[in-house]
Amino acid sequence: MFQIAKRFLGGFGYNVALLGQVLRHLPALPRQLGRVVQYCGEIGYKTFPIVGILSFFIGAVLALQTGFALQQLGAQSFIGSIVGLSVARELAPVMTAFLLAGRVASATTAELASMKVYQEIDALRTMHIAPEKILVLPRLVAVLLVMPLLTMFSIFIGWLGGQVVSEFVSFIGLSPNIYWRGLMDFMTVEDVTDGLVKGEIFGFFVILIACAQGLATRGGPREIGFAVTRSVVIGMIFILFTDYFITRAQL
Amino acid sequence: MPPAPPSKSEDTPVRVEVEDLEVSFGKTTVLHDISFQVDPGEIFVIMGPSGSGKSVLLRTLIGLLAPSKGSVTIDGQDARNPRTHEAVKSALVFQAGALFNSLSVYDNLAFYPREHRTAREAEIRKKVGETLRMLSLEDAADKFPSELSGGMRKRVAIARTLVMEPRLLLYDEPTSELDPVMAATISEIIGSLRAELQVTSVVVSHDRDLAQSIADRMILLEEGRIVAAGTPAEVLESSEASIQQFFHPDINVQQPRYRASLSKPPES
Numbered sequence A: 001m002f003q004i005a006k007r008f009l010g011g012f013g014y015n016v017a018l019l020g021q022v023l024r025h026l027p028a029l030p031r032q033l034g035r036v037v038q039y040c041g042e043i044g045y046k047t048f049p050i051v052g053i054l055s056f057f058i059g060a061v062l063a064l065q066t067g068f069a070l071q072q073l074g075a076q077s078f079i080g081s082i083v084g085l086s087v088a089r090e091l092a093p094v095m096t097a098f099l100l101a102g103r104v105a106s107a108t109t110a111e112l113a114s115m116k117v118y119q120e121i122d123a124l125r126t127m128h129i130a131p132e133k134i135l136v137l138p139r140l141v142a143v144l145l146v147m148p149l150l151t152m153f154s155i156f157i158g159w160l161g162g163q164v165v166s167e168f169v170s171f172i173g174l175s176p177n178i179y180w181r182g183l184m185d186f187m188t189v190e191d192v193t194d195g196l197v198k199g200e201i202f203g204f205f206v207i208l209i210a211c212a213q214g215l216a217t218r219g220g221p222r223e224i225g226f227a228v229t230r231s232v233v234i235g236m237i238f239i240l241f242t243d244y245f246i247t248r249a250q251l
Numbered sequence B: 001m002p003p004a005p006p007s008k009s010e011d012t013p014v015r016v017e018v019e020d021l022e023v024s025f026g027k028t029t030v031l032h033d034i035s036f037q038v039d040p041g042e043i044f045v046i047m048g049p050s051g052s053g054k055s056v057l058l059r060t061l062i063g064l065l066a067p068s069k070g071s072v073t074i075d076g077q078d079a080r081n082p083r084t085h086e087a088v089k090s091a092l093v094f095q096a097g098a099l100f101n102s103l104s105v106y107d108n109l110a111f112y113p114r115e116h117r118t119a120r121e122a123e124i125r126k127k128v129g130e131t132l133r134m135l136s137l138e139d140a141a142d143k144f145p146s147e148l149s150g151g152m153r154k155r156v157a158i159a160r161t162l163v164m165e166p167r168l169l170l171y172d173e174p175t176s177e178l179d180p181v182m183a184a185t186i187s188e189i190i191g192s193l194r195a196e197l198q199v200t201s202v203v204v205s206h207d208r209d210l211a212q213s214i215a216d217r218m219i220l221l222e223e224g225r226i227v228a229a230g231t232p233a234e235v236l237e238s239s240e241a242s243i244q245q246f247f248h249p250d251i252n253v254q255q256p257r258y259r260a261s262l263s264k265p266p267e268s
């Protein structure tokens, strides 16, 4: 137990230290814009399709569940507001961050861990190039840029999934008009921005953790696999853990 | 304390000083009581059996490993500080190459000047082209490290450091995977870098001929200790009597067990 706590704190410290290193290189950001664009592309390419598919079905299932309950009370018109709120505040940011962890964080850790194990990181240092500057900084900036778009996209597709189910499932049979009006009447802009803020925080730390895990890898090729697993698991635990506290703070 | 740093103009050659160096991994100490200095513009060779700590020594010189005792200074500055290396432009040829696997050979060579913006793309192309030709790598420019032979990888690693135009160049077994012709080319390159640019070189090698032909001075490491030091002739050819207590008269010089194998012809 003591060991676990020590490792946890050590890992936490390493993340903070890495973040400090990265911030020191912030003035060099303009020169890294090319890499920022490249990583934005990679993150988008890897996550947009799957975020779309997943969000659609999440919205759809949510509408199905609530629709079934609400039609017994004759209160189908509330489906829009329930789906709208849950997707925007909770499901979209969490699911998007989970997919980011699964698709992008894993690849990031694998790449950095392999560079570490095969001494490419050492080579960078002997070439007077800080790995934090060219490998971590542009990735963090990229995720900060892409994550709001991704979460927004997820929110909208989730709503759409709810709408399609509400319209075409016979026992609900809600017209699009009523669905969207219910959704719009109940939602505030803040509901959406709170969701986006959540997504931004999740995304940033998931990628920071992924980079830290990659760069902290020691040993041989086996450790690359371990590092990837650890990166994804820690990222997901981080998402669920902080979700609770952010939600409390946003209430 | 080391003396105050000499004025560091771009062209004064680099001096390396190692004092009472000890390097440990956890509880195991890999290097003990290492003291020597590499004079400006010198070619300094380190020999020793496998596992004697040669690579660890080079990694400490370039600042990748921190001494647990003693000090390494380069032009009077602490080697642990990355700025020291940036100031003197040091470079290391890794034993295993350490090429960037996701980049082509050309991009590996162009990486340093591009990243530091030391030259325009056209100049970089010229410089990289010349360096590739020097090491007979023209045909490999567009290949990736995974598509190269061991010797080619080694040559790319050397080429990548040459493009950096370093003033202190450390080589970890530069000729270990090369044929004799190529090995001769490498020793020529090391020699001409000294002659033309006064580059200070530290060369780790098993290659007796290489040591003999290029070294100004050399040391023999065994189990993490210096067991012999001096000119190649002194270290390689003479008997026990000529093992100089070279840098520190009070150093405890042990019998080099490596001597026997050194006097044999190098294995093919």
Ligand SMILES: Nc1ncnc2c1ncn2[C@@H]1O[C@H](COP(=O)(O)OP(=O)(O)OP(=O)(O)O)[C@@H](O)[C@H]1O
Binding pocket: B025, B030, B048, B049, B050, B051, B052, B053, B054, B055, B056, B057, B095
């Ligand atoms: N990262 C490390 N962690 C623990 N021990 C290490 C580490 N790197 C090297 N060593 C140990 O240090 C000793 C010296 O290793 P080093 O790589 O310097 O040998 P070498 O002289 O370069 O040998 P070779 O000629 O085979 O390359 C070895 O016993 C090795 O096990």
Ligand SMILES: [Mg+2]
Binding pocket: B054, B055, B056, B095, B172
């Ligand atoms: Mg070695």
